[in-house]
Amino acid sequence: MANKSNALVDQSMNADVHARSKETIRPSATFLKAVSAVVWKDLQAEFRSRELFSAMLVFSLLIILIFNFALELDVKTRQSVTAGVLWATFAFAGTLGLNRSMAIEKDRGCLDGLLLAPVDRSAIYFGKVISNLAFMLIVEIIVLPVYSVLYNTNLFQPGLLLVILLGSIGYVAVGTLLSAMSVQTRTRDILLPILLFPVVIPVLLAAVKASSGFLTGSELADVLLPINLLIAYDIIFIAVAFMVFDSVVEE
């Protein structure tokens, strides 16, 4: 009883003192608000300029074109390499997007502005992850039908879409953390893929295996193992990035 009334008194005092008392009482609400503010800012800026999205999309289409010549994608080869071609495309296009999305923040001191905001810094990380993930998924959603049409393969299978979602989450979770580091170095233009690729190999491996499993119609039990691995990787690296992001952005 006493506790409860104390809490009530505290609450009313807060309401008097701070205009934004509701937010200070429920930290989870401010956190979500901060995350969505970062996401909204990124999406809006991208919606107006469309420079990141168009670069990623055109780049992905070019990679698919290059694979066409590099691998002679005839009907027989297509069956075995489609998953690999798709994930190589997403991985390369992904670094382009990740690099750009952090470089924008660094260029005009926007990151410092974000860091000054009185919110938990992991909110900035999650905001960035969600917006990067959004860009990547939009590009993937356009690449899939284009690939389906060009190579006469049906890629719209719910299982494959799930794999693409899980793989992209893991890729972006690590990529956002590492791009926050790479843009603060002297060699910022070239460093991200070098840092990122050796670390995301488990994602690419499991994603390629699960994707080709769905495309060739293997048993569910065979695809379940790589999917579980993707989920485990996603959880582990989101947790790690959440814990260490503070030390990446502090000044």
Place this chain on the structure above:
Amino acid sequence: MQAKPLALTILDIVSVIALGVSAYLALVFAPTELVMGDVQRVFYFHIGTAWTALLGFILAAVFSVIFLITRDLKWDRLQVAAIEVSLVFFFITIVLGSIWARPAWNTWWTWDPRLTTAAVTELIYVAYFMLRQGIDDPDRRARFGAVYALVGGISAPITFFAIRLFRTIHPVVIGGANAEAQGGFNMTADMRVAFFFALFAFTVIFVDLFWNRIRLGDLQNQVEQLKLTVTM
């Protein structure tokens, strides 16, 4: 400048002797393996360097965690020392393994889980040094290095597990099923002596190099401090 500690000098000498004895045991004392012949002798050093390199990488991941909590630059110097020595040892492991694989598997390289993980791990720690090179501020360099060593240290075992989904041909030498067909073998007593002495010798050499590298890091740090005081 502090003089080199006596214990370190002694350890230097001990590691040279240990390397010599271990080379004698591996090349002369141990009996020739029946099926593979003399090339099997590479195995003693292969395991010796591999074990110490992995030890160094694990230590480095532990140092990252400690550094991120304490923010004491001492742990950063320990981490760099561990990774640098391990990177070289692991490279030697890969080269020795290749030399063995050529007659045993009839190929220099194969994309088996251990070999692939070894290559990826090597690339992770090369990237680690490239990251550090691009940063001038020592504090930030230490923070980024610790974060990357931690991420890499978690990712490498997952890579290994992920590739395990495929079939392996790397021999599980001690107590592995189907080992004979993959180039595994049972060790005789003399082989065991050479094997365990190689493990011991490379551990001593690792500790010695690690210690020397830490000392070098400390001296580098002192030089940097002195430069700052001179220019100010």
